[in-house]
Amino acid sequence: MTKQRKAAALISGGLDSLLAARVMQEQGIHVEGINFYTGFCVEGHTHAIRKKDRQKEKRNNALWVAEQLGIKLHIVDIVEDYKQVVLNPKHGYGANLNPCLDCKIFMVSKALEWIKARDFDFIITGEVIGQRPMSQRKETMPVVADESGAEDLLLRPLCARNLPETLPEREGWVDRQQLHDFSGRSRKPQMALAAKFGFEDYAQPAGGCCFLTDAQYSVKLADLWRARGDKQYEMDDIMLLKVGRHLRPAPHFKLIISREEGEGNFLRGYRHQYPHLTTVSHPGPLALIDGDVSAADIELAARLVARYSQGRSEEEVVLAFTNIEGHQKELKVRPLQPHEIPREWVI
Amino acid sequence: MKRKIIDCRRLLCPMPVIRVQTAVESLPDGAQIEAICTDPGVLTDIPAWSRINGHKLIEAREEDGEYIVVVEVDHGMQ
Numbered sequence: 301m302t303k304q305r306k307a308a309a310l311i312s313g314g315l316d317s318l319l320a321a322r323v324m325q326e327q328g329i330h331v332e333g334i335n336f337y338t339g340f341c342v343e344g345h346t347h348a349i350r351k352k353d354r355q356k357e358k359r360n361n362a363l364w365v366a367e368q369l370g371i372k373l374h375i376v377d378i379v380e381d382y383k384q385v386v387l388n389p390k391h392g393y394g395a396n397l398n399p400c401l402d403c404k405i406f407m408v409s410k411a412l413e414w415i416k417a418r419d420f421d422f423i424i425t426g427e428v429i430g431q432r433p434m435s436q437r438k439e440t441m442p443v444v445a446d447e448s449g450a451e452d453l454l455l456r457p458l459c460a461r462n463l464p465e466t467l468p469e470r471e472g473w474v475d476r477q478q479l480h481d482f483s484g485r486s487r488k489p490q491m492a493l494a495a496k497f498g499f500e501d502y503a504q505p506a507g508g509c510c511f512l513t514d515a516q517y518s519v520k521l522a523d524l525w526r527a528r529g530d531k532q533y534e535m536d537d538i539m540l541l542k543v544g545r546h547l548r549p550a551p552h553f554k555l556i557i558s559r560e561e562g563e564g565n566f567l568r569g570y571r572h573q574y575p576h577l578t579t580v581s582h583p584g585p586l587a588l589i590d591g592d593v594s595a596a597d598i599e600l601a602a603r604l605v606a607r608y609s610q611g612r613s614e615e616e617v618v619l620a621f622t623n624i625e626g627h628q629k630e631l632k633v634r635p636l637q638p639h640e641i642p643r644e645w646v647i
Numbered sequence: 648m649k650r651k652i653i654d655c656r657r658l659l660c661p662m663p664v665i666r667v668q669t670a671v672e673s674l675p676d677g678a679q680i681e682a683i684c685t686d687p688g689v690l691t692d693i694p695a696w697s698r699i700n701g702h703k704l705i706e707a708r709e710e711d712g713e714y715i716v717v718v719e720v721d722h723g724m725q
């Protein structure tokens with residue numbers, strides 16, 4: 301009996317990785333999925349935070365894809381190791397702070413470790429030549445294969461016929477003729493293949509699979525690095541960048557102000573890590589203060605927070621300032637008026 | 648019956664799923680894992696993960712603002 305060959309598929313939750321895995325299953329390959337969790341993934345998080353989003357049942361697309369395929373899915377936490385990719389990408393960033401090429405190389409190298417530890421034969425991805433301007437070009441395909449160390453153990457079923465033969469093809473584990481030759485930005489070939497396989501309701505992420513492709517998010521991350529004078533981040537930092545209104549009235553501190561109840565509850569979870577302001581005399585937001593603040597800074601912050609409370613047009617709003625030790629102090633301030641809030645404060 | 652409780656409070660998805668996955672690896676068939684979470688996403692994500700990987704979902708419920716999901720391990724290796 302011939303040996304059952306096994307492939308690990310990188311599953312992002314999008315259509316391409318779904319199709320690539322399906323193409324392999326058609327050829328009798330045993331496929332299991334790996335989904336890497338970087339901390340910046342669009343999956344999860346935000347629906348837990350914003351109250352209005354809670355009503356919408358939000359699925360995890362990687363899990364959904366695995367279920368469609370009937371394969372196992374291993375979610376791998378790479379948060380710590382991934383930092384070097386975001387902080388020092390050898391191949392640079394894309395349009396925003398997305399280090400797509402380095403990210404691909406890193407994920408494939410992790411997948412290589414994974415298959416070696418589990419006696420799998422090769423790796424597949426849903427990459428398509430020319431699909432993405434930075435990371436999926438004809439020139440970058442061999443870069444990913446080489447720099448990850450995967451070499452010819454990396455097969456891209458959707459565009460394999462435009463690329464040199466890989467080991468699985470040479471060994472006859474898969475039939476090259478039944479692989480695809482997709483290229484370019486068009487999504488039509490993928491959609492036709494999806495229809496052929498009977499897949500509907502699949503996710504079509506616009507920019508990419510993570511928050512680093514988001515312009516607003518990248519601006520906030522760049523601001524964080526600038527303010528700290530150091531390109532570093534912790535998990536809490538990157539979570540907080542997804543929540544609330546961020547304003548920086550001075551280089552040494554910023555405010556994270558909740559926009560609705562759900563965000564307020566989420567930010568409350570950080571009250572022992574950050575000094576914070578809440579409104580007392582009127583309903584209003586919760587604001588965390590990130591940075592070392594003086595009494596004058598706190599006064600300014602309070603006036604700003606008052607601006608976003610229901611007392612915004614009153615003469616005076618009462619707020620409570622609480623430091624990380626839990627000591628509270630009351631402040632009576634006049635809310636800032638819109639013209640007193642320079643645009644540059646808004647991150 | 649052996650039941651392992653894991654505290655996933657304040658973790659956002661998919662971290663609780665990863666915690667369950669890690670716990671499953673070291674437990675024998677028939678053992679149960681109870682994940683106590685605060686992200687409501689676990690009510691869909693942990694059951695989906697269990698279905699996909701062949702483990703048995705015992706229950707998924709909300710209790711006092713927390714979300715409790717219980718999974719029974721089945722590695723499928725008879």
Ligand code: SF4
Binds near residue numbers: 399401435507509510
């Ligand atoms: S969009 Fe994000 S996760 Fe996807 S390849 Fe680029 S950096 Fe990596």
